[in-house]
Amino acid sequence: MLELKGHTGDDLCRSMLERHADVISVQKPDVALKKLKIIISAALKLSNSKGFQAMSLRDLSKESGVSMGGLYAYFDSKTTLLNMILSEVTGAVDSVLGNPPPEVVSDPIEHLKWLIEAHIRLTEEMQPWFSFAFMEAKNFPAKERGRAVDSEALTESLFAEVTARAIADGRFRPGVTPLLPTMIKPLLQDWYVKRAKYRRRKVSVDDYIAAVQEMVLTTCLPVDQLSHPAAG
Amino acid sequence: MLELKGHTGDDLCRSMLERHADVISVQKPDVALKKLKIIISAALKLSNSKGFQAMSLRDLSKESGVSMGGLYAYFDSKTTLLNMILSEVTGAVDSVLGNPPPEVVSDPIEHLKWLIEAHIRLTEEMQPWFSFAFMEAKNFPAKERGRAVDSEALTESLFAEVTARAIADGRFRPGVTPLLPTMIKPLLQDWYVKRAKYRRRKVSVDDYIAAVQEMVLTTCLPVDQLSHPAAG
């Protein structure tokens, strides 16, 4: 089973500290990391329940137990806080989906299956972060919204490339809808957008990965290559 | 081709006037309708570009050309405005998807195809309304958020019912994923969530309906019933 490394809350906050050392005025790394984790997890919790823009810094102060002034030791504006989180999400997408293991890139079908699995596993590990970055994106200031949109476009382009390669290699059924790469995205996004629903229904990550892979492959593979129970 | 009636901006605002006659203090129906249309279209435009909660009533006043006081002749609070729009959306979903034409209900496959088409055509006609109701829902006050969630659940239950019926009738391939009805929803929602993208790529409503129907039916029909180019 695919393993992703380096995307726990701890890893991500550590990366944030490096990336934004210029605006974070707290010097001691261990103190900074400990508090940053508390602040970020409170920010994700509040944003994902009431929206980033509706979350006031007083809410965040109360939820995290850090005073108003204390918060401003970790960012210099509310928009900077937004950007700090956003950077980690887009960075994770780039580094994970952009670096497929060598053994899958030669076969577009395997590459496609890997992209589906990697995307779902990454969003599972970073669920509140993805909800934040893409569900809230519409309400972001213009520049930050643009970054979220670009990140989404990049993901879709990866699916478009691998699909085009599969078609060029004659691996797909002729006449399969050109909308296929576009339609994969909403299926993947549903995993983190509606995470609570799937949890309630006891659908596991593996169940969901298998279901999406089945639906996509059944749509695009030639009929004679379909195996009825979920393909191995 | 399926025709839906009664969901133009004009129809919807007329319905709003009746439904909320108690809070709308403007008496002359033609005056009220004309202004309400202006106000609602401005509200949808602003909400969909910056979020409902980020839209101030001063923004709305400026965009619609109606003064602050004038706005309050049409609603008694910002939340009431939200509810007025929300009611029209959930009402349209109930009345359209809940009333399939008699000729499709006997055949679950035809019913399923009809549900897909009707959903996409309805959201096409009411695109800004659906974006408002479901993309903004997360930021709504608790009660209003509940109404949006309920409406989504109702839609999914319609797909679950027709799917269950198809399986009971032996019309689906054995072993098709039980997640199918759940996965249809995100495909349908993408049409109004990412409407701008599809417009840019010159994907028509009919193209999209055909693509979703193809993907869903290819996934669930027995292999020997698949026709390779989009089924008629």
Add this chain to the structure above:
DNA sequence: ACTTGTCAAGCGAGCGTTCGTTCTATAAAT
């Protein structure tokens, strides 16, 4: 024909509140 009275409709300054942000005083650590 012209004035006057009436009232629905519309306006925008201003209310109290809360927002993001800053600042100063203090506590803790080295």
Add this chain to the structure above:
DNA sequence: ATTTATAGAACGAACGCTCGCTTGACAAGT
């Protein structure tokens, strides 16, 4: 003693909402 971290009061701007005033169409009275 000096740096580092923290708390929370204070500030101006902007928020949802209210309210007293103006406008304009129309009917009654002359």
